[in-house]
Amino acid sequence: MGCWDFLTESYRHAAASVVAPFDYTTMLWALLLGYWMFGELPEPLVYAGAAIVAGAGLFVIWRERELGLRRRRSLPDPRQAWNALKVMMV
8 A cells, every 4th residue: 555545545534624735745745856866946936836736725625624614503502402302202
């Protein structure tokens, strides 16, 4: 099982908002390994593009997390629903 298999498997067991930032580390590894193995550095536009891609992805993750928290807050408390059901049964 390779490291990519573990990343794919982690999406199955954890929230995407937790796992996705680790996916962005591949850009950093590509930069470091490219410099170490080939002595190459990307052009400035590559840095700008990587920042835009990472920033947009992290913004979407943050926004979806906030929407999920709002939805969770708007749901009724299950304990209150259970207590109301018990009262109706009596």
